[in-house]
Amino acid sequence: MSDSTHEEAHTGPIRTPKQLFWVSFAAFVIPVFIIIGLVYYVTTGNKTAPGATDVERSIAERLQKVGVVEIRDANRPLQGGEAVFKAQCTACHATGVSGAPKLGDAGDWAARLQQGYDALLASALKGKGAMAPQGGGNFSDIEIGRAVAYMANSAGGKFAEPAAPAASGAAAAAAPETAAPVAAAAPAAAVVAATAPAADPAAGKALYDKACVACHAAGVANAPKFGDKAAWAPHIAEGMDAMLKTAISGKGAMPPRGATTATDDELRAAIQYMVDAAK
Structure with a gap:
């Protein structure tokens, strides 16, 4: 009597081979389903934010500096x-x-x-x-x-198009007086404008290392890769003036002036630096 009671006291919850099979099966299958559930939960939680599908625009926004100071032609x-x-x-x-x-x-x-x-x-x-x-x-x-x-x-609105601001009376009155001197100086100014300043290689490399390298070093967002002759060939064929205009205005993922405060001469130097590397 005492022997049987002692034996039952040391007996576990698994009493038959069938119970052992099901416990072993559950110990293997349940963790697998738990892992699958966790993976599904994590992957479905990554929702794309509104507007994040525009990859080129998101790259441009990440490259954009906090503040940019530019000088533009107010008389255009x-x-x-x-x-x-x-x-x-x-x-x-x-x-x-x-x-x-x-x-x-x-x-x-x-x-x-x-x-x-x-x-x-x-x-x-x-x-x-x-x-x-x-x-x-x-x-x-x-x-x-x-x-x-x-x-x-x-779409059915009736808004009036904003008019250009009126020129100040002082500026209008001064115009006739200054017209003749400007006209007389025009030939000399034209000669100066016709001679574009030579690109400074050092300034071009400095601007490239500071701003352009982020995209042009690896060809990010279809930017022509540095040193890639095939990628640069169509741009070089357009000429320096066209490339400079694109750099000033921005194109695709590239913000205007590469999100820098570089002058036109500095941008020209940086372009020439990249062009020389692709020849």
Whole structure:
């Protein structure tokens, strides 16, 4: 009697071979399902943020510096709304990318038109959602306002296109007095302008190492790779003036002036440095 009681006291929960089989099976299968569940949970948690599908734009934003100071020609003719739209806005608003209201779509623009022109202009200048701030970019605030009016009016809006600021009376009065000296000096100025300054190799390399290397060293976002003759050939064929204009205005993932405060001469030197490496 005492022997049987002692034997039962030391007996575990597994009493038969069948129970041993199922316990062993569960010990193997359950961890596998737990691992599969964890992997599924982790991978499905990586949701793409709105606007993050534009890889080139996200690269440009990461390369963009906190602040940029540029000197622009304030006397150039102001562009119309349609011209600004085609140059700056068409990439998103022509097809409605990333939630942008599509040009001419009354349904997309209805709620926005109710906000009024001032609210739409403020959103355009400060940026909203996937749209980066347009204030301080390639176009003036007035030109951005004209583009806003153009897009809004294409969807039924009745906004007036912003007019150019009137010239000051003092400047207008001084114009006749200064016209003759400027005209007399024009031939000499033309001679100076016709002779482009020679590119400084040291300045070109310095700017390349500071800003251009981020994309051109490895050919990021379709940037012509440093030293790659085939990649640079079509750009070299366009000529220095065309390449400089592209560097100043920006193209694709490259922001204007490579997100630097470099002068035109410094940009020209950096371009020449990369061109020389591809010859």
